[in-house]
Amino acid sequence: MEKGRDPPPATTSCCFHFCISPLPSTKYSILKSVKSAKKLPSQKQQKLDLITTLFVVIVFLLLSLLFNAGKVLHGSGTSSSFVHRKKYFELVPSGSLDVTLRKSAMVPLPVRDFKEMNYSDVEREFWTVRENMNVGRTPCIVFSLKYRKASRRIVAEKRKFLEVLVSGGLNQQRNQIIDAVVISRILGAALVVPILKVNAVWGDGSKFSDIFDVNHFKRTLRSDIRIVGTESLPDYYKIHSVGGEIQIPFNSSPLLIRRLLGNQLNKHGVVTLGGLDSKLSKRLNSDLQKLRCKVSFHALRFHPRVHDLGNKLARRMWDQGPYVGIHLRLEKDVWVRTGCLPDLGPELDLAIIQERHSHPELLTGRFEMSPARRKLAGLCPLTAYELARFLKAMGVEETARLYLAGGESYGGESGVVDLLTQFPNFVTKETLAEEEELNPYLNSSSALAALDFMITLSSDVFVASHGGNMGRALRGYRSYCGGGGSMGGRRKIMKPNKRGLAVLFGKKVTNETEEAIGVAVRKMHRYRKDRYGGRDDDVVSNPTAVCMCRSRTNGVLTSSLEL
16 A cells, blocks of 8 residues: 555455454554544534423423422312311321222211310319320321232132121221231132121021221222122032131241141131231231221221211210210120129139139139239229229319219129219210110121220210220220320320229328329329330230321311211
C-alpha cells in the first residue's frame, strides 16, 4: 500500500449465511473507528430523547393525580345510611379496611362525656379512662398478597369439607366458630355452617341460624373461605361424616392440623371436628390472626331479631344515664368447676361439695387445693358481698345504676342479696325488657346471653367478677371500637384483683380500716395492667397490635343507632 492513500475496501466473506466483516488491518482504520464513535448525537436523536423524557414525566404526574384522587374517594365514599361512620373512617389509610367490613361492625353506643358531670374526684376516676391509655388506633385488617392469591383457590373448593360441632355457652360458641373458620382456611376446605350442640347445663337446643345472622356470616367471609349449609353436602360426604368427631390437641399449630387432618380430608373429602374450645394456638401468622379479628368483630353478628332487640334495650338503658355493666359469675356450675364455696350457709355450701365429689371431672385443675387456699390465690369468683365492697371502695355511690348480666345465681335471691341491698338501683334484662319482648327467647340461653352482651357492650364501665369468655370478648370488642388499648379503649373495663382483695377483705372491719381499705383498693387498681394472665396473644380479647393501625383521629367508632 502506498503512503498517503486510503486503504482498500475491506472484503467480506460468507459462512453459513452469516456475513462477517474482517477487522481493519491498519492503524489508520482503527483511529477512524474511534473518532466516529466519539461523535455527538445528531439533532434528530436529541429531539427524540427530549420527547421520551417529557412523556415519562407526564405519565408520572398522571399516575400521582390518579393515586391522590383514589385516596379522596376512599375517604368520602361512605353511603348515606352510614354517615355515623364517615368521620371515623375518613382518615384511615387507603385500603386499610374493606368497605363491606365498615358496614358490618357491631358497635356500642357513644362514649359518654363525664367532664361536665358533678362527680367527686374519686367518682370521676372510677367512671373515666386515664388520658395516657394506649388509644388512638383504628381497625386495620389488610391481608398479604400471598393470602389473597391463595383465596382464589380456597373459595372455589368443592371437594373438601370441614364440619364442626360447637358446644358450651354463647361466648364459648363464638370462640369455637372463630377457630373453625381459621382451621378451614388452614386446610383449604369449605366450612359447613357450624352445628350447635344442645347445651348440657341450660338445655338450649338453638341452631346457628337462631342466634347468628347466617347470611351475613357467609357474605362477610366469602373472600376467605367457602361456607355451605348441611343441605349443600353431597350424599357421599354425608355418609363419611357419620364416623364420629375428631378432637385436636391443645395449642395445635397449623402444621400439626394439616398433619393430623390432611390425609383423612383428602381420602374421604370431609372431616368432623368437636371439642374445639381453646384448641387452636393463639400464636398464628399475621394473616390468620387478622382472619380471627374479621370473624369476631364483623362476621359473627347476631340474628337480626336478637340484634334489634339488643340495640333497643341498650338504648333504653343508656338513655337513663351512666351505668355499670357487671357479669356475675355466681351460677351453680361456676362454683362446682372452680372448687370454691359461695359462703351462703352450711346447707348450700354442702350441696356444692357433694356435687363436686359426684362429678370430679368438672373441677378445673389443682385438685389438692382447699377452697380457702383457692380464694387466697385469686381463683374464686367474687361473691355478692365482696363485689359490693369492691364497688364502694372504688367510690361508686349507692345510687349508681348497675346492669347485672349472667344466668340465675346459685341460691336465688339469697345469692345476690348483699349486692342488691347496697346498690338497690339495679337492672336485669328481665326488668329492662317488656314481657312480650323477652317471651320468644325464654327457652334460649344463648339468645338471652346475646342480649346481655349487647347491653353490657354499651355500659360506661364493665366489671367482670371472674374473668371468663364474656369478659374477654367484651374487652376485645370495646377496644376494637374504642380506639385500641389493652383495657377496652375509651370504654373502661375493670378486672378486680381478687388475690389482693382476698387479703384486704380478710381484715377486721372498723370505720378506720374500711376507709384505709378503700384507699388501698383504688391504688391497687389505678395502674393495674389487665393482661388476663401475662402475655396475651389472643386477638379476640386484645386486637390492638395485630388488627389496628395508628390513626390521626381518636379512633372511636360510634354507634349505628340514632342519637
